[in-house]
Amino acid sequence: QVKPTYEPLNKLTVLDVVKPLAFFDESEHSQLLVKEIGDGNLNLVFHIESALSKKAVIVKQALPYAKVVGESWPLTLDRARIESEALLKEAESVPHLVPKVLYSDSTLAVTVMEDLSDHVILRKGLIEGQIYPQLANDIGTFAAKTAFYSSDFYLHPFEKKEQVKRFSNPELCKITEDLVFTDPFFNIETNDFPAELQSEVDVIWNDTELLKEVAQLRLSFLTKAEVLLHGDLHSGSIFVKSDSTKVIDPEFAFYGPAGFDIAHFIANLALNHLSQNAHAKEPFHRETLQTYLLETIEKTWETYSETFTQLWNEKATDPFAKILGVLENFLEKTFQEAIGFAGCEIIRRTIGLAHVADLDSIPQKEVELFYKKTALELGAKLIKNQRKLTNITELTDWIRGA
Ligand code: ADP
Ligand code: MG
Ligand code: MG
Ligand code: MG
Structure with a gap:
């Protein structure tokens, strides 16, 4: 045995x-x-x-x-x-x-x-230019349901605290604290970017307004035990085929701020969107793919907020649940913080220790550098403007315009 x-x-x-x-x-x-x-x-x-x-x-x-x-x-x-x-x-x-x-x-x-070997890793599928029609609905549903059922809006306070203890994950959280929220914003030796990006990186390292926001996001990650998160929801943690989505690899799971998982998913779609300017050679195909990616971002958030709202209306035990504006307030804060987290993920995947193949596999060096600079600008813009956004289409407009 x-x-x-x-x-x-x-x-x-x-x-x-x-x-x-x-x-x-x-x-x-x-x-x-x-x-x-x-x-x-x-x-x-x-x-x-x-x-x-x-x-x-x-x-x-x-x-x-x-x-x-x-x-x-x-x-x-x-x-x-x-x-x-x-x-x-x-x-x-x-x-x-x-x-x-x-x-x-x-x-x-x-x-x-x-065994899910009949699926492919989403990142690979997207880089190859595949489209997965169910993806937004599935990830929005995954994030909303796992969040609601693990939250104080639903669980008895004793049960919630038991779950927080059970999913205490200090060592893996420390990796995120360092790799996502700290190292990319300082001159740390484990960062990884070509010398040609140094002046753009210096702009980030010297942008006090930006660093103030990152400090706030980092503190939120460290302290807000709102919901059980997957903790590593990038496109390498999602298995797909045309009619199925499976979220794998939740070893980073912990109780954290509600916007975190959705943010990582959106950030990885945004990075793929940028990279398709290089990967998708045929203009019509590129247009189709990029439109699909932005629609997926929009629909993921819509599914998340609709699913969460429905669960709230049917099942919330929170004494304030029926007070007008309480749910709306939670969703707005979650949305805005997600924009900030997404900005951090975009920056760290570009200059931090662990990159994404979407950008790194761009074959021409000059083109790769161009889109990495664009990614850094987009990431910084999201972090600095997180609280100005109230609608998901404002976010997709920014990604489209990047
Ligand atoms: P790690 O934590 O080391 O990143 P993952 O759970 O992401 O490990 O798995 C690594 C790889 O192993 C996946 O990208 C996938 O190729 C394969 N794999 C993992 N789980 C399964 C599964 N259930 N079915 C088929 N392949 C899997
Ligand atoms: Mg993995
Ligand atoms: Mg893993
Ligand atoms: Mg390369």
Whole structure:
């Protein structure tokens, strides 16, 4: 059965985890094919398939350090527990939008889950110019339902505080605190940008008005335990096919400010929108893609606010829930803060430690630099003007005009 102590799995020992689960028939045990498929920065991911039935499962295991850097960057195994528990929690309200968890073991730091290999990672699909009609509706629904059902608007205060404790995730939050909200705004050695961007970066580092707003957003991230967040909702954490969306990889889950997840999704769509000026060669196709991306941003926010409003009207237990303007106030604050968070994500993906392929894969250096400069301007504009926006189409106008 399950081993009592942690050890990193390999293509052989991973079978000791899978075989006792009765997912595969015993007659298949000698016919299991194992592949290591992880492309992420932090963890091991194995794909185990039966050569007989073609059934497959995924085993994801946390390593005691960040895979991308190596053993010099230790990282808690508790993130595997957080990931499993977040997937199960999300499945209570949006079972169709997350991989099904088949088994988890916090000692081995393992989650065994449904195989989604018939999906593609959204970032890859978007860079290739694909369109996913359900995406906005699915992500808006995911964010609204997981937020509402984890919030004080719905939960008993004792239950809410229990959940906050359960999803306390200091080490992974620290990564976000540093990589998203701190390092890109200072001259820190782990930042990563070409020398040609130095003057644009200096503008950011010297913009007191901007830094004041970032400090405020960072404090909000540190202190506001409003809702259970995915915590890492970029387009590499979303699996898609034409008729299905699955949100994976919630190891950064924690209680934070409500606008955070939507912000990261929108920021990543905005970065793809910018990059399509280079990737989509054919003007009509480019126009179609970019229009789709902006409509997706708009529809995601609309779905989020409509879904949240409906849940509020039907299920809110907050004593102020029926007072006119209370919900509107919450949604407006969430929206405006999301604009600010999106600005931070756009800037850090351009000059911070971890980039996005959308911009980095632009083949011509000059073009890549041009759109990175544009991204920095857009990010700064969003951060500085977050409270001036009241309507999602003002945001998409800015992205279109960038
Ligand atoms: P990390 O935390 O290391 O980023 P992810 O959970 O994002 O790990 O998974 C890394 C990669 O492994 C994904 O981009 C995807 O290619 C593959 N993968 C993860 N989960 C599944 C799954 N349920 N089905 C199929 N492939 C998966
Ligand atoms: Mg990932
Ligand atoms: Mg991850
Ligand atoms: Mg390049």
